Amino acid sequence: MPILTELCSADFGDPDTVPRPVVAYGVISETPGIELDHHRHRKAQLLLPLRGVLTCQVDQGLWLVPPHCAIWIPGGAMHAIKSSGPIEGYNAFIEPAAASGLPTAPCTVSVTPLLRELLVRIAGFPAPYHEPGPAAHLVTVLLDEIAAAPVEHLNLPMPTDERLRRIARMMLGAPAERGSMKSWARQAGLGERTLARLLLRETGMSFGRWRQQLAIVLALQWLAQGATVQQVAADLGYESAGSFVTMFRKALGTSPARYMARQQAVSVVA
Known part of the structure; x- marks a missing residue:
């Protein structure tokens, strides 16, 4: 035991x-x-x-x-x-x-x-x-x-630049907000190109890739807590569950349901 x-x-x-x-x-x-x-x-x-x-x-x-x-x-x-x-x-x-x-x-x-x-x-x-x-x-x-x-690959690289960290905190606090990179840059007082350059330098990711990884990290957390795919898609700001599933499959190679079923089978305590 x-x-x-x-x-x-x-x-x-x-x-x-x-x-x-x-x-x-x-x-x-x-x-x-x-x-x-x-x-x-x-x-x-x-x-x-x-x-x-x-x-x-x-x-x-x-x-x-x-x-x-x-x-x-x-x-x-x-x-x-x-x-x-x-x-x-x-x-x-x-x-x-x-x-x-x-x-x-x-x-x-x-x-x-x-x-x-x-x-x-x-x-x-x-x-x-x-x-x-x-x-x-x-x-x-x-x-x-x-x-x-x-x-x-379940990590979200966090930038050190305080302006980027402000954007990261805002995005983590409002993951359903699907604003463009230009709109997020404006909120941090940055130009769009400056944001892209700084984020790539500090995380190794483009803005789109970083935001996708944020969605994956949050989605896996919520799915593990029992949320449905429909709930997760809505909370991440996707227009439909299908579009969220497509993103998830491209990122992790399988659907959310199959991913969680496979991993939960591994974690069952005998």
């Missing part, structure tokens, strides 16, 4: 001080939402929600963490975490030396049943667990599974 500790009453201590390659624990919170302000760990972090949806701001990116995925946060990276409802899941903190073959940049990864069950099992180990022994062997397998986990 999953080993979960009530988040509001838990005292996990500082995982950075535990002298083991991996320390893991399970958490559960029934509060309407949690918000952890910007902080960092010496160790890398893998965060897997089993229930609920997390958003995580890491450095200059906004990352979506739906229940079928986990987010990888490299050691030392500044990050903030927010959930919009009850949450349960698992945290693993990995020593930098043990993470040498793991991703060096933040990313969202698909979670296989084996990876999920390894986190559940390791969360039940005492901290620190005995070395050498069976626990250490399972930790080695966990590290191999993290290294092999497929990366999902």
Whole structure:
């Protein structure tokens, strides 16, 4: 059975001080939402929600963490975490030396049943667990599974220029507003060409591509929370569900229904 500790009453201590390659624990919170302000760990972090949806701001990116995925946060990276409802899941903190073959940049990864069950099992180990022994062997397998986990493109690069960040905040706050790049540039006191040049330089994306990625990130979050395709299409300002589905299929290679069905099948807890 999953080993979960009530988040509001838990005292996990500082995982950075535990002298083991991996320390893991399970958490559960029934509060309407949690918000952890910007902080960092010496160790890398893998965060897997089993229930609920997390958003995580890491450095200059906004990352979506739906229940079928986990987010990888490299050691030392500044990050903030927010959930919009009850949450349960698992945290693993990995020593930098043990993470040498793991991703060096933040990313969202698909979670296989084996990876999920390894986190559940390791969360039940005492901290620190005995070395050498069976626990250490399972930790080695966990590290191999993290290294092999497929990366999902569920992040929204955030610009550093304050004028662009103002546009990003406005678009995140009103995703149904389908104004042109010229109209958004005007609201930030920028020329259209200046906006395009700055956004490409800071995010590597054109304005249209960036806005599409924003729609994908929000859509996956809302779909994971139970919204229908029709509701998501309306909330994103699409004229019809069909036009939203077309955009989604071009971006992710499949329809929203098939994408969510496939990913939710992976995340079912045995």
